[in-house]
Amino acid sequence: xxxxxVILFSAAxxxxxxxxxxxxxxxxKMNKRKPPKFTAAP
Amino acid sequence: MIDILIFGILAAIMISNVIxxxxxxxxxxxxxxxxxxxxxxxxxxxxxxxxxxxxxxxxSYVLADRGPIPKIKGMLALYVLFGxxxxxxxxxxxxxxxxxxxxxxxxxxxxxxAFIPLVFRTRVRIEAFIQVILFAACAHILPWGIKVLxxxxxxxxxxxxxSSNGSALSESSTMADFAFASVxxxxxxxxxxxxLNWPLRQRxxxxxxxxLLFSVGALGSYARTGLVTLGMVFGGYWxxxxxxxxxxxxxxxxxxxxxxxxxxxxTNRMQTIVDYQQDNSAETRLVVWKxxxxxxKDHPFGGGFGDxxxxxVETDQIGPDGQHVYxxxxxxxxxxxxxxxxxxxxxxxxxxxxxxxxFRCLYKVRQATRGLPEEQWCYDLAGHLQIGLFxxxxxxxxxDASFYAVLWYQLALCMCLREYTLQNIRQPNGAAALPAxxxxxx
Numbered sequence: 470x471x472x473x474x475v476i477l478f479s480a481a482x483x484x485x486x487x488x489x490x491x492x493x494x495x496x497x498k499m500n501k502r503k504p505p506k507f508t509a510a511p
Numbered sequence: 512m513i514d515i516l517i518f519g520i521l522a523a524i525m526i527s528n529v530i531x532x533x534x535x536x537x538x539x540x541x542x543x544x545x546x547x548x549x550x551x552x553x554x555x556x557x558x559x560x561x562x563x564x565x566x567x568x569x570x571s572y573v574l575a576d577r578g579p580i581p582k583i584k585g586m587l588a589l590y591v592l593f594g595x596x597x598x599x600x601x602x603x604x605x606x607x608x609x610x611x612x613x614x615x616x617x618x619x620x621x622x623x624x625a626f627i628p629l630v631f632r633t634r635v636r637i638e639a640f641i642q643v644i645l646f647a648a649c650a651h652i653l654p655w656g657i658k659v660l661x662x663x664x665x666x667x668x669x670x671x672x673x674s675s676n677g678s679a680l681s682e683s684s685t686m687a688d689f690a691f692a693s694v695x696x697x698x699x700x701x702x703x704x705x706x707l708n709w710p711l712r713q714r715x716x717x718x719x720x721x722x723l724l725f726s727v728g729a730l731g732s733y734a735r736t737g738l739v740t741l742g743m744v745f746g747g748y749w750x751x752x753x754x755x756x757x758x759x760x761x762x763x764x765x766x767x768x769x770x771x772x773x774x775x776x777x778t779n780r781m782q783t784i785v786d787y788q789q790d791n792s793a794e795t796r797l798v799v800w801k802x803x804x805x806x807x808k809d810h811p812f813g814g815g816f817g818d819x820x821x822x823x824v825e826t827d828q829i830g831p832d833g834q835h836v837y838x839x840x841x842x843x844x845x846x847x848x849x850x851x852x853x854x855x856x857x858x859x860x861x862x863x864x865x866x867x868x869x870f871r872c873l874y875k876v877r878q879a880t881r882g883l884p885e886e887q888w889c890y891d892l893a894g895h896l897q898i899g900l901f902x903x904x905x906x907x908x909x910x911d912a913s914f915y916a917v918l919w920y921q922l923a924l925c926m927c928l929r930e931y932t933l934q935n936i937r938q939p940n941g942a943a944a945l946p947a948x949x950x951x952x953x
Contacts, residue, residue: 475650484523486706488527
């Protein structure tokens with residue numbers, strides 16, 4: 470019982486980390502690809 | 512049920528790899544620490560998961576995730592040389608059959624450790640790497656912590672997820688060593704975390720709770736190695752602390768509390784760290800280490816993996832039959848003596864060079880990121896890792912963990928940080944941090 474609960478917790482956290490990490494990584498790459506914004510000088 | 516869960520994780524990793532091609536690398540790390548093949552009794556029991564995911568990881572990197580040319584060439588060269596050395600000693604092994612069996616996972620972990628800095632090269636990826644290691648290790652260490660709290664621990668008890676010594680973390684001493692050595696990484700994850708970007712209080716509850724259960728599990732295993740590691744972790748933070756007296760008082764209170772609340776069997780066992788002559792297991796280690804030293808004098812290039820099978824040493828101890836006790840086929844119980852006896856003087860030199868190189872990486876990372884607010888996470892992580900890795904290596908002087916993933920992934924993390932700073936921070940004196948140059952195909 471304890472073992473199964475721990476495996477479930479560990480698996481849930483690993484999946485959460487993996488999914489969030491790939492999303493953030495994708496976002497990082499998208500941000501780096503964006504052309505720099507040019508604003509007019511005041 | 513377990514097989515469905517493992518399948519679910521693998522499916523999530525595969526889907527994630529479509530979004531960003533470093534997910535297989537996280538999958539490989541998870542397989543290497545969690546050991547699904549030891550936990551599953553059906554589909555995945557005989558599936559070479561590490562080989563399959565390792566292949567996909569390499570393919571994914573080559574086809575879609577190649578980064579800039581690595582700058583940690585010196586460290587990578589040491590890994591290659593050490594890999595060549597263990598291959599050579601396996602060819603000349605005195606116990607060839609056993610040697611090739613042990614060589615297989617050893618060389619895999621070495622290749623993976625050398626490959627990891629190429630993949631985990633941004634802050635998000637490095638933090639993901641740490642958390643996959645720790646959450647995968649949770650599956651093995653948390654059962655110890657929870658069961659010790661419920662029913663108490665004990666020497667020789669099997670309270671882990673895997674009862675036999677099937678994986679690194681199923682062995683109580685290695686588990687205790689890593690449990691305490693991971694405390695600095697937990698502290699880092701409370702301080703900085705881009706992935707679990709929850710409110711600080713929630714992070715404190717999650718990682719503080721895990722730290723507590725890891726510590727309870729390690730103490731409840733009665734492994735003396737754990738106490739050595741705990742001492743080193745405390746010593747590391749104490750040296751860095753500005754409030755040394757306060758920390759010392761706190762440790763004294765906790766120590767006295769632990770002595771009062773722990774069973775006499777625990778204190779008796781810990782006492783054998785000092786009175787090692789009273790303990791058979793501790794004295795046997797000394798005999799085995801002396802054998803390793805003498806063996807290397809005769810075999811300067813080492814006897815290859817599994818050479819301890821040739822051990823047959825008469826000791827001073829007298830058995831119940833009135834005869835001298837013989838120590839035969841005992842593992843080395845020390846990474847340093849294991850590497851010395853198995854891979855000889857060149858192997859030990861390369862191994863020590865890798866360890867020293869890893870600490871140098873961390874030192875350089877701290878130098879390069881000191882005073883840079885944007886890179887504070889890197890500075891802090893290197894600092895915590897210095898303490899955790901040093902403590903782990905002190906504990907590992909009493910366990911056979913020379914080719915365990917939990918050691919090599921910590922060393923790989925040092926290279927990841929160094930590679931990150933070399934690629935992203937142009938001026939090591941801390942004047943300016945520049946963004947990473949992304950490869951064309953990324």
